[in-house]
Amino acid sequence: MTPTHSTTSAGITRPRSAGSDIALVAVFAAMLAAFAMMPPVPVGPLGVPITLQTFAIALCGMVLGPWRGFAATLLYVVLGLVGLPIFSGMRGGIGVLAGPSAGYILSFALYALLAGLIARWAVRRFRGMKLGVVLFLGGFGGSLLLNHPLGILGMSINGDLPLGVAAVADLAYWPGDIVKNILAASVAVLIHRAFPDILRRRGVSVESVSARQEQDAK
Numbered sequence: 001m002t003p004t005h006s007t008t009s010a011g012i013t014r015p016r017s018a019g020s021d022i023a024l025v026a027v028f029a030a031m032l033a034a035f036a037m038m039p040p041v042p043v044g045p046l047g048v049p050i051t052l053q054t055f056a057i058a059l060c061g062m063v064l065g066p067w068r069g070f071a072a073t074l075l076y077v078v079l080g081l082v083g084l085p086i087f088s089g090m091r092g093g094i095g096v097l098a099g100p101s102a103g104y105i106l107s108f109a110l111y112a113l114l115a116g117l118i119a120r121w122a123v124r125r126f127r128g129m130k131l132g133v134v135l136f137l138g139g140f141g142g143s144l145l146l147n148h149p150l151g152i153l154g155m156s157i158n159g160d161l162p163l164g165v166a167a168v169a170d171l172a173y174w175p176g177d178i179v180k181n182i183l184a185a186s187v188a189v190l191i192h193r194a195f196p197d198i199l200r201r202r203g204v205s206v207e208s209v210s211a212r213q214e215q216d217a218k
Contacts, residue, residue, distance in 0.1 A: 103154020
C-alpha cells in the first residue's frame with residue numbers, strides 16, 4: 001500500500017490532508033462572497049438587508065464542521081473588513097462596523113462554529129430525514145443564540161435604537177432564517193450522502209461511522 005491511499009484494508013481512514021482542508025476553506029469562503037453579491041432586500045427602520053449570507057454560513061458549518069466552517073467564515077469576514085467589496089450591497093472595509101449590520105457580520109464566524117459543532121455530532125448518529133431535522137435545529141438554534149442577539153445589539157448601538165425596538169425590528173428576519181436553514185440542512189444532507197467522510201474524525205473510517213449509525217437506529 002502506498003502512502004497516498006486514504007483507507008486500509010481494515011477500514012481505518014488516514015488523516016485528512018491539510019491541503020484538502022485549506023482548499024475547502026477557500027472554496028466555501030468564495031461561496032460566501034458569491035452569495036453576498038446577490039441583491040439584498042432592505043427591511044426595517046435601519047434598512048438592514050435580508051441576504052443569502054446566512055444560508056451560506058449555515059451551510060459552511062453543516063458541511064465543513066466547526067473549525068473549518070469557522071475558518072472559512074472568518075476568512076470571508078476578514079477579507080471584507082480589509083476592503084474587498086464582498087459584503088452585501090458590494091460593500092467592504094472596516095467602515096461597515098459603524099453600520100447597523102455590524103453585529104450580524106461579527107456573529108458570522110461564531111454562528112458557523114456552533115452550527116458545525118452540532119453537525120459534527122449529528123452526522124455520526126443520524127442519516128436522511130433525521131439528520132436534516134437535527135441540522136436544521138442546530139442551524140436555526142445557532143442563529144437565535146448568536147446571529148440575532150449580536151445583530152440586535154449592533155442595530156441598537158450603531159442605529160441609536162432602544163434594545164426593545166431593535167429586537168422587534170429583528171423579528172422581520174426570522175421567517176427568512178427558517179427557510180434558509182431548511183434549505184441549508186437539505187443541501188448538507190445531500191452533500192454528506194455523496195461525501196460521507198467529509199466530517200469524519202481523523203483516523204476514523206466511513207465504515208465505523210455507518211456501523212455507529214446502524215447501532216443507534218436499533
